[in-house]
Amino acid sequence: MKRSILICDDEKNIRSGLAMAMELEGYQALTAEDGQIAWSLINKESVDLVITDLRMPNLSGEELLKRISSAYPRMPVIILTGHGTIETAVEAMRGGAIDFFTKPVDLDRLSLVVRKAISSSDLYAEHEKLKLEVEQLKARNRYDRIIGKSQKMVALMDTVSQVAPTKASVLITGESGVGKELVADAIHELSTRSKGPFVKVHCAALTASLLESELFGHEKGSFTGAVKEKRGRFELADGGTIFLDEIGEIDATTQVKLLRVLQERQFERVGGEKSISVDVRIVCATNRDLPKEIEKGNFREDLYYRLNVVHLDVPPLRERKDDIPLLMTSFLTQFNEENNRKLEGFSNQAKRALLSYDWPGNIRELRNCIESAVVLSRSDVVEVEDLPIHIGKAQNPSTVALEVGMTLAEAEKQLIISTLAGCAGNKTKAAQVLGIGRKTLHRKLQEYHIDEA
Ligand SMILES: Nc1ncnc2c1ncn2[C@@H]1O[C@H](COP(=O)(O)OP(=O)(O)OP(=O)(O)O)[C@@H](O)[C@H]1O
Ligand SMILES: [Mg+2]
Known part of the structure; x- marks a missing residue:
């Protein structure tokens, strides 16, 4: 959709000159010859940015700016001034204008400022949309601390809600930082025992x-x-x-005792003789490969089967990258609040990097990365410079190397892969950028065996 720019000036030549310049840049240009007309256009049409002169009949530029700032605080306004009114322009900047130009207008700089303002308001809109989605997700989920809408996470949460109310022992596996503890919390919270105690033991921390x-x-x-x-x-x-x-870290003696608890729901205190019975639901987690530990003789097979009545495997983040935008947004909101910051989203470059990176430390790494970005950032969005260098470098290349000697098909395949990466895997968007239909894109993905991970 074309973005609309409203140009407001009482001089006809300036209006038409700027309108032409903006149209050449691919925007739709609307014009108004005074502030009054501009104001009614803003209320009627969808205007994305306003360029306005200060001195005009009926309604001045200052007054127009004041009205826009209070009714449409997100709408970028650029001020034009004649000679000798720089002070007024500075005043206008204080009133919320994003920039000002003295006439004659430097068109190259104007285009740059316009492009930047439009792209940052696009980012803002996208971020707002994601925030809403996080809210909706939280409202829908009975357990709202686990963010995720990828197929894998939705399936996992379905199983969690299904097994939580039972007494079955649950074994949660997955790489470090995928959210195993969070899943354990959910199982307790969603169970009929949620009012009872929830006791956590970090087995590796004790001899x-x-x-x-x-x-x-x-x-x-x-x-x-x-x-x-x-x-x-x-x-x-x-x-x-x-x-x-x-x-996976517990020793042989404790394994035997644990097995007995699972079989008979009974145990004795160390140095005690009296048997104690308890009614406890057991949930375990590990990032080890237990079957392998059994083979090596480090873990009892009988205990494994007792613990593993229900097995929940939490997938690594790289296998559910479609969760990244929601997680980014939700962590940004959280750390904004904690640090009293007002970052409005992520620059395109930063977003590309976050989506391309492999996240070996999974969600914990993503969370830490956003926290430090919020603390370090000096601008009003997270920039790629605010990310750790190795993550910032992860951006997908935005150019494709075409070499003579390559087949047309190979070139097309490369372009499709890079475009898809640039669109964060969003096929509708990629198809738009490539100028083909979604169906055609699908066919080509199959034809070229491009993985749809
Ligand atoms: N789906 C999610 N939504 C929101 N936050 C998440 C999600 N998954 C994990 N986190 C957050 O990421 C961090 C790591 O999660 P957690 O401690 O549960 O991982 P883990 O699998 O137990 O890791 P480890 O194996 O290192 O113990 C925590 O701060 C947790 O709140
Ligand atoms: Mg853990």
């Missing part, structure tokens, strides 16, 4: 003997330092859920 007494408790005097009896985490979790994080 073998400490872990055993941490989980099952100990009697007074059972080992040096056990001056009092102590209730273990399983007892504390009675009536609720226990989350054993990094379950």
